[in-house]
Amino acid sequence: MTTLHLSDFDAITFDVYGTLIDWEPSIAAFLLDWAAGHGISADAGTLVMAFDGARARIQKERPAHLYPEVLNRCFDEICAHFGVLPDAERRRQFSLSPHTWPAFPDSHDGLVRLQQSVRIGALSNIDVASLESSCRILDVRFDVVVTAQRVGAYKPDWPHFDTGIGDLARLGVPRERILHVGQSLRADITPANKLGLRSVWINRPDRLLGLSGEGAAEARPDLTVSSLAELVDMLTR
Structure with a gap:
């Protein structure tokens, strides 16, 4: 199993729906x-x-x-x-x-713990108003936010990732120091692979969305966990 350490990264970007919000x-x-x-x-x-x-x-x-x-x-x-x-x-x-839509029980605490050490970003297939509601539910303020409304496209298309990488570069974070985390194989892990980003698949139990369809079978995450809490514990161990 691949070992990842929080010290390897300056930023962690997240898919939101299915990963942090239990939609x-x-x-x-x-x-x-x-x-x-x-x-x-x-x-x-x-x-x-x-x-x-x-x-x-x-x-x-x-x-x-x-x-x-x-x-x-x-x-x-x-x-x-x-x-x-x-x-x-x-x-x-x-x-x-x-x-x-509610947050997963581990989302707030996990994001707060990570943000003490790295920048956190949201790369989300959503509109601005809906994401603002979700951020209030999560009780978290992301350092970088990229929505489908902002880029005019939906993942797995690359504009989310290109924009997020650019936003983080302006904050002094190079792409090799970014980790992308998502529940969707199709929309997050496969494009992260193609862009050379290290990635973690949060395979939430008993969830179906984003696990099939175009590109899903090609997904190769660097690490697979079943919750954000598990990921945070592994990164900070």
Whole structure:
């Protein structure tokens, strides 16, 4: 197993949703409630993967949509897949759901511990307003923030990484001193590999989003852990 030490890095960048914010159960609960209201018998895994596939396709469209519109379009695709007409109020609720997604229990403490020694950054497939809500939930202020809204693209495209690397360079952090951490093999680990960034995969138990699709099978993290708390303990050991 690869050994990484906190002293090897001056900055750690993070994917946010799935890595620090536990979005998947909230998405599953929303879609299960919607499905039950329409007599659809699909289980949580089926609904989550329907969302994942729609999300990956919609995020490739250019010009890029703001994330609330991505969620609107995902909802429309899921409705069409199951032969249901979209309900405007449900659609609106889904687009606003990022503002209420909870943090993983270890996120705040882990980020605070790391920020005592290194810069921390957020590279997130989200809009600015939604991320601001999540930062309040995390009770953390990142040193560098790169959103899909800012760069006009979604990971696994490279603008997030190129912009984050540039922001950190202006803070005196060279790219070889950056560690990228994410739960998504597709959107985080594979592009980090291609850009020569060292990376950690947080393989959160019982989570599905971001683990399949284009490029996921190619992902080769330098280290795999099951939680941020485990990573922080390993880095600071």
